[in-house]
Amino acid sequence: MEGFSLKTKGAVILFFLVLLVFALATLHTSDSVYGKDSAIIEKGKKVYKKYCIICHGEKGDGKGLIGIIHRVEKSGLVWYVYPRDFTVGVFKFRSTPTGCLPTDDDLLRTITNGIPRSGMPSHKDLSLEERKAVIAYIKTFSKRWVEEEPCDEVIEAKMPKWVGTPESVKKGEKIYVKMKCWECHGYEGKGDGPKSDKLKDDWGDKILPFDFTTGTLKRGSSPENIYMTYITGLDGTGMPSYEDSIPNEEDRWHLVSYTLKLMKRVK
Ligand code: HEC
Numbered sequence: 079m080e081g082f083s084l085k086t087k088g089a090v091i092l093f094f095l096v097l098l099v100f101a102l103a104t105l106h107t108s109d110s111v112y113g114k115d116s117a118i119i120e121k122g123k124k125v126y127k128k129y130c131i132i133c134h135g136e137k138g139d140g141k142g143l144i145g146i147i148h149r150v151e152k153s154g155l156v157w158y159v160y161p162r163d164f165t166v167g168v169f170k171f172r173s174t175p176t177g178c179l180p181t182d183d184d185l186l187r188t189i190t191n192g193i194p195r196s197g198m199p200s201h202k203d204l205s206l207e208e209r210k211a212v213i214a215y216i217k218t219f220s221k222r223w224v225e226e227e228p229c230d231e232v233i234e235a236k237m238p239k240w241v242g243t244p245e246s247v248k249k250g251e252k253i254y255v256k257m258k259c260w261e262c263h264g265y266e267g268k269g270d271g272p273k274s275d276k277l278k279d280d281w282g283d284k285i286l287p288f289d290f291t292t293g294t295l296k297r298g299s300s301p302e303n304i305y306m307t308y309i310t311g312l313d314g315t316g317m318p319s320y321e322d323s324i325p326n327e328e329d330r331w332h333l334v335s336y337t338l339k340l341m342k343r344v345k
């Protein structure tokens with residue numbers, strides 16, 4: 079009996095010791111990670127106040143001074159798209175599948191390069207540290223960043239040599255018709271398809287399909303960027319992802335060829 083109770087005591091003590099170690103361990107990690115994060119977030123908040131708040135707003139809802147003026151005026155093509163509301167946690171330019179959060183690298187690319195045709199300026203003059211800090215800060219605006227991890231990236235775009243050849247353009251045109259891109263973008267890619275004037279984005283604002291004959295690409299001008307848009311979609315805009323509906327890798331690149339043709343970048 080004596081031996082048994084000693085053993086029990088030992089077990090109980092051991093149990094509490096293990097519990098204590100666990101408690102200290104979690105306390106320690108959460109403390110250090112949180113401490114580090116909150117310092118970065120604080121820094122990011124300063125960057126945000128200086129460079130982003132004027133458009134994206136104090137609450138990250140896209141209602142900064144410029145956002146508000148622009149909503150009242152509702153005018154001007156350059157300002158057609160409102161500054162992004164980060165509270166929804168939906169992003170257009172991702173290397174992850176549709177419906178997913180973007181990676182930090184995706185956000186870094188957008189912030190560094192800016193977004194053509196939208197008024198979102200390039201911030202390449204900010205240090206890498208400042209840009210990374212502001213990314214940590216804008217993630218505090220939506221619960222999605224706490225509840226979800228970004229998904230794995232889709233396969234990297236590697237352009238075949240034949241992209242842009244007349245044969246590839248021809249095949250791409252068939253896919254453009256079959257996939258009904260024209261419903262939004264129009265037969266000649268002028269952004270004037272039958273659905274074009276009825277589109278609204280996830281934020282409830284009117285949105286225009288891309289006019290291939292005039293515009294600069296928002297995501298970036300390379301064929302690889304166009305490919306990535308087709309695979310990942312532009313979430314929140316109605317521009318779908320074709321990852322599932324165009325499963326064949328070559329077909330995807332034929333569609334890129336036809337895009338280049340509509341943009342008059344190849345014959
Ligand atoms: C002059 C106004 C303006 C300023 C300043 C500005 N933005 Fe933007 N930003 C926009 C607009 C407009 C959009 C929406 C573009 C679109 O959806 O086509 C946008 C979109 C974004 C997006 C969404 C990208 C995606 O994938 O959907 C991010 C992230 C972003 N801005 C971050 C920032 C950060 C960080 C700063 C400050 C360092 C900043 N912006 C400063 C106007 C601005």
Ligand code: HEC
Nearest residue numbers: 257258259262285286287288295296297298307315316317
């Ligand atoms: C339901 C309407 C709709 C359909 C269908 C559609 N798009 Fe789009 N697309 C849009 C909208 C809206 C935008 C503009 C998004 C923005 O400006 O933020 C867009 C943008 C684009 C862009 C510009 C990307 C950039 O970086 O600026 C390209 C290229 C494009 N679409 C090609 C296609 C092709 C090819 C198809 C068919 C396989 C297609 N779209 C089908 C609505 C559509």
